[in-house]
Structure formats: structure tokens, C-alpha cells
Amino acid sequence: MMPDIFSSFDPYMYNTLFPTNSMFLMMNTLIILFIQSSFWVMSTRSSTFKTPIKETIFTQLTRTSTTQLKGLSTPLSAIFFILIIVNLMGLIPYTFSTSSHLIFTLTLGLPIWMSLIISSFSHNPKKSTAHFLPDGAPDWLNPFLVLIETTSVLVRPLTLSFRLAANMSAGHIVLSLMGIYCASAWFSSLTTTIFLTISAMGYILFEVAICLIQAYIFCLLLSLYSDDHAH
Template sequence: MSNLFSIFEPSTSMMSMPLNWISSMMVLMTIPSMYWMMNNRYNKMWHLPMKHLNKEFKILLKSKNNKSTTLIFVSLFMMIMINNLMGLFPYLFTSTSHLTMTLTMAIPLWMAFMMFGWTKNSEMMFMHMVPTGTPVILMPFMVCIESVSNIIRPGTLSVRLAANMIAGHLIMTLLGNTAMSMTMNILPVMLIIQTLLLMLETAVAIIQGYVFAVLSTLYASEVN
């Protein structure tokens, strides 16, 4: 079991060098900036989903004039999705399976939202503590519940992303280890299962990035 979790160990070395965390930057290092400026199919492949995400996040933020409002959330989705997909390749480190990575993204966003909300929209932040129609007797309890749910938001964002990445990779590792001791009759079935699981993990990698970005956008819309 200790060897099973070694794939999520940050200190695990590749080629006798601690290059694990650099794997999250491999995509940016292998794509020259000139390719992003040329009007080609690869560029359009990135711009189409970014435009759709920009429209959707603007609706969530209720922002019509400011074009740069959703840039941070679209960039956040792209970074998480790339790191999740890179973790599906052999011998590559999944950085988003660690709370070190996910908390680094969630906590600064949450702190920025809270600082902006309590300094600029203090009255509205107090209104969020007590939902409309709450009886007077339950108001103190609702304030405590809403405060706790607000404080644990960065933790839930981080744990959700890390747990989903760890769960899928562990299942793939377990199936890969058991395939070595199987007979040739069962091996094709195991190969089909592994292929389907890899397709599922690819979808989960994209969905988790989308969920992280959408929830961050909804948290931002509450304080704006």
C-alpha cells in the first residue's frame, strides 16, 4: 500500500532528478508563443471553448461591460484542465492531486472575495448571513451555519479536486497491477475496462476543472 501511494508523492524523482512539479509547466514550455499568435486550427481549438466559457461566466457574474472580469476564471479552468490531463500520461506527476496545489489556487481567491465583499459591500454580506424569511429565533443559528459554510469553501474546493484526481488514479493503478497476474483469457477484458476507465478519467479531468471555475465564479458573484 505504501508503494501504491508513491505516485502521489512530490519527492518522487524522475531520471534521478526531482522534476515532478515541473510537469505542470511542460505544456507551456513545449508550445512557443508564436503559435498562439498565428491564426491556425490549433489556435481556434483553444479560442472556441474560451469564448463559450467567457459568455457563461459573464452570465454568472452578471457582468456586461467589463470584458476582463472572467479572464481569471477562464485561465483557472484551462490550467486545472491541462494539469489534470497531463497526469493521465505515464510517468508524469499529477500536481492537482495535492492539496498544496489546490489550496494555493482556492485560498487566495476566497480571501480576495471576502476582503472585497466586507470592505465594499458590507451590508450585502450581512444580508447573506440570514436568508429571507428566516424566523427571529433561528437567526443566530443561521448566522453560525452560514459563517461555517463560508469559511470551509476553499477547503471544499481543494478537497473535491484532489480527491477526484486521487480516486481515479488509484483505481487505474490497482487494475494495472492486477493485470500482470491475469491469464491471457481475462487480459482482453481488463484492457477494455482500462480503456473505458481512461476515457472516464479524461472526462473527469475536464469536468473537475469546470466545476472549480464555476464555483469560484459563483462565489465571486455573491460579493459583487
């Protein structure tokens, strides 16, 4: 039993099933297997599995301005696969959950956001600056609107990273609580133990869906940020 419910987020509290270096090595290997090009005439098992995931992310990218920005679709697709794998690996018992930490999520979201800002101002500085002032606003309201728009653009990487880390952390905390109470009720109440075990199994399935949805939302918001790029 862990000392508290937040011990699952401390890599030094216990020996993880996969050490941090091995975990990233496994993640890199899986990423290579997922995003590599298929040279086979007939579809393999890996291509059959990853084709629906590719179609899902590319369908979303075509709805935004991402396809008009050369080189943006590839990193977004790679980030989508990375988040799916890392989120699902965090559900393995006694495994260090990487995606529940802000340093990991901020590392993925901040470079893409910063590259969009730099690229937009480098391509068309006048239009990029004009984006901070909505059309049709009264003159006396313009300074406040510029301040609000600037703040909303600057906090985008923080809200994006906090959203993913908070959702992953909340799910792992609930799973930890269920495991602690289930272990405590093992020798006291058989009915409570069975109920908590069934609830934990159902919540694990729900958490798997959350892992997939949060990966999609993360890449969805990054693709929507490309609509503000000065074309």
C-alpha cells in the same frame, strides 16, 4: 510495479517522466500558448483548438456576476486552462500528478475566494454582513442561521479543493489498481489480461472526461461565489 497504490502520489518514490520543475515549466509554457491573444488574420491550429474552450468558460461566466467584477474573468479563465492541462498531464504514465494534491488545489481556490470576501466587505460592509442572515427568518432562529451561513462560507475553499483533489486521486488509484492486476494476470490468465486491458483503456477515456469536467466544475463554483458579492 509500485510498492502500493498510493505510491503514484509520492514524487520521491520513482523517477518521474517530467521532474517537478520541468513539469511546471512545461505547464507555464502551455498556458502562455493557450491564453495569448491571437494576432493572425486567419485562425491557426492553436486558436481553433482553444476557441471552444474559451467559449465554454466565458458562457458560464456571463451567467453569473463575474462579468460585473473587473479583472475576475481573466484569472478564472487562466485557472480553467491550468486545470485542464495539469489534469491531463497527470494521466501520463510515471508522471507526478499535481492536481491530486490539496496544496495545489487550495493554492488555486483560496486566493480567489479570499479576494471575493475582501472585495465584498470593502465595497459594501453592511450588505456583505446582511448576507449572512436570510430574509424572513424568525428572530429566535437568527443566531443559528448566522452561524450556519458563516460556516458554509468559510468551508467553501476547503470543499472546493477537496473535491478536485479527491476526484483526481480516486481516478489515479483505480488506474494503478488496473495496472497492477493486469501485470499480475499477464502470465496466469490471457482472458483476464485482455479483459483488464480493454477495461483500462475504456477507463482512461472516462478519466480524460473527468479531467475536463472537474476543471469546469472548479471554475463553475468559483464563478458562482461571485453572486454573493455586494454589488
